[in-house]
Amino acid sequence: MPTYRYRCVTCGTFDLVRPMARLAEREPCPGCAEPAHRVFGAPALRSLDPAVRRALTAQERSADSPRVVTSVPPGARRTPLTTDPRHLSLPRP
Numbered sequence: 001m002p003t004y005r006y007r008c009v010t011c012g013t014f015d016l017v018r019p020m021a022r023l024a025e026r027e028p029c030p031g032c033a034e035p036a037h038r039v040f041g042a043p044a045l046r047s048l049d050p051a052v053r054r055a056l057t058a059q060e061r062s063a064d065s066p067r068v069v070t071s072v073p074p075g076a077r078r079t080p081l082t083t084d085p086r087h088l089s090l091p092r093p
């Protein structure tokens, strides 16, 4: 269920988690019980963990314009395909 922000003219803002079907209803303020109006705001993206936000951004960027790698990165160690010594006797192309 989404989180909606409401504003009471006396007490200020408060957040509520409620179903979308009850979105149009006014909500009584938890402080003074006066009806509060819904406030429209930005999505709650800032509540994401920074590492998760970076991963989501990298995933979107990779899907839109993936980078093409043409060489092995410097410092990368080349791993042998096999360590079995019997494979050395196999015919080579």
Ligand SMILES: [Zn+2]
Residues within 6 Å of the ligand: 008, 009, 010, 011, 012, 029, 030, 031, 032, 033, 034
């Ligand atoms: Zn209030």
